[in-house]
Amino acid sequence: xxxxxxxxxxxxxxxxxxxxxxxxxxxxxxxxxxxxxxxxxxxxxxxxxxxxxxxxxxxxxxxxxxxxxxxxxxxxxxxxxxxxxxxxxxxxxxxxxxxxxxxxxxxxxxxxxxxxxxxxxxxxxxxxxxxxxxxxxxxxxxxxxxxxxxxxxxxxxxxxxxxxxxxxxxxxxxxxxxxxxxxxxxxxxxxxxxxxxxxxxxxxxxxxxxxxxxxxxxxxxxxxxxxxxxxxxxxxxxxxxxxxxxxxxxxxxxxxxxxxxxxxxxxxxxxxx
Numbered sequence: 001x002x003x004x005x006x007x008x009x010x011x012x013x014x015x016x017x018x019x020x021x022x023x024x025x026x027x028x029x030x031x032x033x034x035x036x037x038x039x040x041x042x043x044x045x046x047x048x049x050x051x052x053x054x055x056x057x058x059x060x061x062x063x064x065x066x067x068x069x070x071x072x073x074x075x076x077x078x079x080x081x082x083x084x085x086x087x088x089x090x091x092x093x094x095x096x097x098x099x100x101x102x103x104x105x106x107x108x109x110x111x112x113x114x115x116x117x118x119x120x121x122x123x124x125x126x127x128x129x130x131x132x133x134x135x136x137x138x139x140x141x142x143x144x145x146x147x148x149x150x151x152x153x154x155x156x157x158x159x160x161x162x163x164x165x166x167x168x169x170x171x172x173x174x175x176x177x178x179x180x181x182x183x184x185x186x187x188x189x190x191x192x193x194x195x196x197x198x199x200x201x202x203x204x205x206x207x208x209x210x211x212x213x214x215x216x217x218x219x220x221x222x223x224x225x226x227x228x229x230x231x232x233x234x235x236x237x238x239x240x241x242x243x244x245x246x247x248x249x250x251x252x253x254x255x256x257x258x259x260x261x262x263x264x265x266x267x268x269x270x271x272x273x
Contacts, residue, residue, distance in 0.1 A: 005081075006060070006065055006069075006081040006082065006083040007080065007081065007082050007083065008082075008083045008084070009082050009083070009084045009088065010084070010085075010088060011088075012088050012091035012092045016057075016080070016082060017059065017082065017084070017092045019034055019056070019057065019104045020036070020059055020089075020092050020093055020102055020104065021092050021093070021094075022093070022094045023036055023093045023094060023095070023165065024094055024095065033106060033107050033108070034056065034104050034105065034106060034107070035053075035104070035105045035107055035161075035163040035164070035165070035168070036102060036103070036104060036105070036165045037055075037102070037103040037104075037105055037165070037168060037176075038099060038101065038102055038165050038168075038169060039099045039101055039169060040064070040067070040068065040099070040101050041172065041173060042168055042169060042172075042173040042176065043058070043068070043101050043103050044068075044071065045173035045176055045177065046103060046105060046173070046176055047071060047072065047075060050176075050177045051176045051177060052176060052177060052179065053105045053106060053107060053108065053176055054105065054106045054108070055079045055103050055104070055105055055106075056079060056103075056104040056105065056106050057079050057080045057081070057082060057103065057104050058072065058079055058080070058081045058082065058102070058103045058104075059081075059082045059083075059084060059089060059101075059102040059103065059104075060081065060082070060083055060084075060100060060101055060102075061083070061084065061085060061086045061089060061097070061100030061101075062083055062085065063100065064099075064100045064101050065081075065083055068101070079103075086098075086100055089102070105163070105176075107163060110181060110182065111179065111181045112181065113152075113154050113181040113182070113183050113192055114192060114195070114196065115181075116151065116152035116154070116179045116180070116181055117151065117152065117192070117196045117198065118151055119196075120196065120197040120219060121197070121218075121219075122219075123218045123219060123270050124151050124196075124198060124218075124219040124220070125148075125149065125150045125151055125220055125222070125263065125266050125267070125270065126150065126151055126152050126153070126154060126193075126198060126220070126221045126222070127141065127145050127150050127152070127153045127154070127221075127222050127224070127259065127263070128153075128154050128155075128156075128189045128193075128200075128221050128222060128223040128224070129141065129153065129154070129155050129156065129159045129224055130156045130158070130159065130186045130189070130223060130224065130225045130226075130231055130232070130235065131156065131158045131159060131186075131225055131226045131229075131232075132155075132158075132159045132160065132224070132225070132226050132255065133158065133159070133160050133226065134160070134226070134227075135160055135164050135166045135167040135170070136166065136167075136170050136256075137227070137254070137255050137256050138159065138160055138162055138164075138167050138170075138171075139162070139166065139167035139168065139169065139170025139171040139175065140170055140171070140254075140256030140259075141153070141224070141255070141256050141259045142162055142167070142171035142174040142175045142178050142180075143170070143171045143172050143174045143256075144256060144259050144260040144263055145174065145178045145259075145263065146171075146172075146174035146177060146178050147174075147260070147263075148260065148263035148264050148266070148267045149263075149267050149270070150178065150263055151179070152178070152179045152180060152181070153178055153179070153180040154180065154181055154182075154183055154189055154192070154221075155180060155181070155182045155183065156182075156183055156184075156185060156186045156188070156189060157182065157183070157184055157185055159182075162175040162180055163175060186231075186232060186235050187235070189221065189223065190235065190238055190239070192221075193221040196219075197219055198217075198219045198220060198221040199217035199219060199220050199221070199240060200220075200221045200223060200238065200239040200240065201216075201217075201220050201221065201222050201223065201239060201240050201241075201242055201262070202223045202231050202235065202236040202239035202240065202241045202242070203222065203223065203224050203225075203231070203242060203243070203244070203258055203259075203262055204225075204230055204231060204236060204241050204242075204243060205230075205243050205244075205246075205251035205252065206230075206241070206243075207241040207242060207243050208243070209240075209241060209242045209243065210242070210243055210244070210245045211242045211243065211244055211245075211261070211262060211265050212244075212245060212265065214242060216265060216266055216269040218269070218270070220266055222259070222262050222263065222266065223235070223239060224255050224258065224259050224262075225255070226255070227252075227254065227255050242262075244258055244261050244262070
């Protein structure tokens with residue numbers, strides 16, 4: 001790097017590295033508007049025009065600097081880049097940093113959920129997550145949302161943060177690009193759908209309507225619940241319930257897999273409009 005040289009730091013207690021301290025513990029309690037990006041793939045996406053978030057700083061091990069320096073220098077206003085050995089990075093983070101690539105992102109002001117829904121009568125596909133607390137599943141669903149062209153992901157109050165470090169990594173960076181917002185409750189998701197002409201589709205094995213056989217709406221809110229309990233019955237009572245057909249004697253899929261199949265069907269319907 002030449003235009004924006006990296007700053008070498010040898011002391012794990014250097015205050016400039018404070019946002020990177022105790023990553024796992026602070027993932028659980030929050031960072032007051034900050035989040036951690038880990039790995040080259042997600043950092044490259046974070047630095048691209050597709051990202052919805054701004055980078056506050058970057059922390060690299062020395063051997064990772066040459067491969068990322070040119071990309072960082074092309075930014076109109078490159079963030080501070082700190083360079084530290086993997087031993088120093090591990091001491092700060094609280095665990096070994098094998099990838100040698102970290103960055104701090106700024107989440108900014110949360111968007112209003114209604115602002116993410118394409119206005120009627122345009123086609124719209126929105127993914128609604130209810131009570132999902134597994135970061136792998138949430139990350140997988142964001143990856144699926146990006147792959148199958150969902151317009152937005154809406155979360156209820158109990159669903160975990162898509163900007164958790166592991167969720168971002170599992171999403172292959174899609175959590176940085178797919179628009180998302182949080183609602184106050186599962187009922188708020190239904191109310192939002194009703195106000196914006198979205199048909200609420202509840203994914204559940206407990207119905208006869210197979211997604212492959214029904215006429216799917218042009219504007220849909222696809223609701224997915226946690227594995228095991230699934231969506232609350234009182235919520236499904238106000239939705240069109242659909243299932244994914246499976247082999248006899250088995251009726252359960254990983255929620256991210258179920259979401260991928262549902263979004264794929266909706267994408268095919270949308271492409272035929």
